[in-house]
Amino acid sequence: MRGIHQxxxxxxxxxxFLFSFTIKFIFDIISINYFIRDCISFLVIYWVCKLILSKVEMVFVLTKKVSGE
Structure with missing residues (x-):
C-alpha cells in the first residue's frame, strides 16, 4: 500500500508541474499582468489538485470497502 501512496x-x-508550466507559457504568449497570471494559475492548480485528491480518496474508500477492512 505504501508504494501506491508514493x-x-x-x-x-x-x-x-505540467499544469503550472503550461499555464505560465500560455499567459506569457498572451502577456497578461504577472499578478493576475499567478492568481489564475494558482486557482487552476488548486482546483485540479482538489479534483484529483477527491478521486484518489474515493478509490481508496472503495478499495477498503471491497477488501472488507
Missing part, C-alpha cells in the same frame, strides 16, 4: 504523490507532483 506513486500517487509522484503523479500529482508531475501533473502540478
Amino acid at each position: 506513486y500517487i504523490s509522484f503523479l500529482l507532483a508531475s501533473i502540478i
Whole structure:
C-alpha cells in the first residue's frame, strides 16, 4: 500500500508541474499582468489538485470497502 501512496504523490507532483508550466507559457504568449497570471494559475492548480485528491480518496474508500477492512 505504501508504494501506491508514493506513486500517487509522484503523479500529482508531475501533473502540478505540467499544469503550472503550461499555464505560465500560455499567459506569457498572451502577456497578461504577472499578478493576475499567478492568481489564475494558482486557482487552476488548486482546483485540479482538489479534483484529483477527491478521486484518489474515493478509490481508496472503495478499495477498503471491497477488501472488507
